[in-house]
Amino acid sequence: MPKRKTKHATNGVCLERNWSELPQEILHLFSKKLPDISDFIRFRAVCKRWHFSAPVTDPPRQLPWLLEFREGGPEEDCENAIIRFYCLSSGKVHTIFCPGSRPARLKGPAFRYLLASHSTSYQKYLLNPLTHDEIWTPWVNVCGSPDYIGPDTIEGGDIVVISGDAEVGNYFELEDMGEYDPGPNIMAFWRPGADDWVYVEGAGNSANAFYMGQYFSNDEETGITNVIDIATKKLAYQVAPPESTNPLLKGYTLMVESGGKILRLFQYYEAEECHFDIYCLYFGDGEGKPCWVKIADIGDQMLFMQYYRGLSFSASNFSGFKGNCIYFLKEGKYLCRYDIGDGTTEVLPCPFDSVTTWFVPSLV
Template sequence: MAGTLPVARTHDWSGLPSELLQIIARKLPDISDFVNFRAVCTTWRSSALVSNPPPQLPWFLQRRYSLQGDLSFYSLFSGKIHTVPSPNSSGNWLKGPAHDYILLYNATSYEISLLNPLTDRKVVLPFLDIAGPCPVRIGPDPIHSEECVVLSGNSSDFKTGILALYQPVERDWVVIEECSLHNRDAYYNGMYFVNEETGATKVINVVTRKVVHIVLPPPEDDNDCHHSPRGMTYLVQSAGDILRVFLHDDELLQVKDSHFHIHRLDLASENGGKPCWVKISSIGDQILFLDQDSGFSLSCKDFSGFRGNSIYFLKLQSQDIYEPPFYFLCRYDIEQARTELLACPLSNGGTWIVPSLR
């Protein structure tokens, strides 16, 4: 019939082959897109298993100053803010950075627990006489696998520092050492790497609980201290290496003036057999994610559009002593030695978490 509009064709998207749906699902680096994908229909949900999620870019979890339950996250991939209700986090301080689970600490009861902030699943850990713990390492899945939890902090009487290891198989804590410990340490392959006040790095075998190496700091000229009287040293495990990442920064410096020097730990040094730090100018395809307490590394190969050889970090801005700290989220390009400000609306600081539905 003349003038009749053509009938629009409809497509049965649920009929797509399962193999194709799995390929599509594996290319969703933001957990919110993965959730929306699973919500389309039963066929899509069965092709995108929670037990086999795609590699996820970290979300930035905003620090909170009231101990209420709602948590706010910033997604690097979408640039969006996500607010998630989390009743189980009420009354607890949040400690990270972490994969899947963050550490909860109750300053009244001294209870330590693990929490998946997306599913609100909480697992209470055995009692440990420690105040204000900071996680050195929380593995990708400490609940469903044998991944350990390593943390450091002060004893409840603040008389000594404690380094402790929780092993899910034994379901108990092992105190590795009692000494003065600091944040931004690292744990890898049974070894704990400690930042000493002297600038040296102490390497502890967590099985024998013995110090196996004392690694002297890099030469002062490498640290370029005359350009930045203040800064922070991070020890980070990255693609099997231990990196010493020094952030030259000051709250009075502008964002563009913040910069890093990076060294790789060489335990098999030809320098008389003594372990040493080797200065490097690239970390390859790795991306470092640092907060105020610690950091971790991911490969950019899993995330299209994101460049490796870079560092995402927090820049503390000059502040009034009566106001909460104010932070900028920044990205540092190691090759270009250049820092750029990111458009993150969260300014209270916080920590990184790799989101998971497990």
């Protein structure tokens, strides 16, 4: 263990101080300030005292990592067990050998686990690329992407929510023959340990969010937001679409839970420069009916969006980051940051030519 010499403030005497003897409560505070979980791992490896002062069950808050897209079909995926992440907070690229990723396509956005889809059997499982933990799910008859993978604030533990077309037969075989006819759009959720997925029809087909036991989904054709209660599996209520500020410009809708609120974003893709309209779900219009209200800022929140869904974090918990902005992926290869305050977009440095999804790392 290296020792650091410090000069006494009054008599100039040089003293040797052993950093391993720092109080554990001070070491714990140090560990909570580390912006990159890789630094947290190194911190725990210094000595036994540092190790026990930084339990893996109480790590520092982490911003999501960006997962690099892996080229190739099933055969090439089977030969590649290397996955790479870009950590926005530290600017580091983390290369991880993860055998469980070898035969799979990985999807998010997600907390702790990515949703892996086996390249040949198409069976789905949860994969933590840092711990290599795998949790295989029952067969799910939905061909779609995950809307939410993370803590279940109502039941405890984790929950996986996905939506898409109901699978009718083998999607890949039927598509190759030009005979694939998608079934109705449905939502399915599963909690690890459950015997099967729970299916709910009537979900939207584009932007989706999950919060406090309720599933919010946007119908792309009507713009109506359907809100489904997970416990009853029934439609709780519907919300009319907001009025577009510029109906002549085309774009797409995104949805995310942010700071305990449900936000609906509309990103214009035909404008010369990127622009977002932002709405918050509001329940006090005088008649008790929920409605979308346009807002000009989101406070200190930072949104990390991917396609129609995303994640949200408070900038005050991360040194060097400012709130009221949206990080998003443009054309699958550009990492951009949209400043809601002044309406400008900045292309950020990213070491990958193509990216896949956001992933919040965890050691448990």
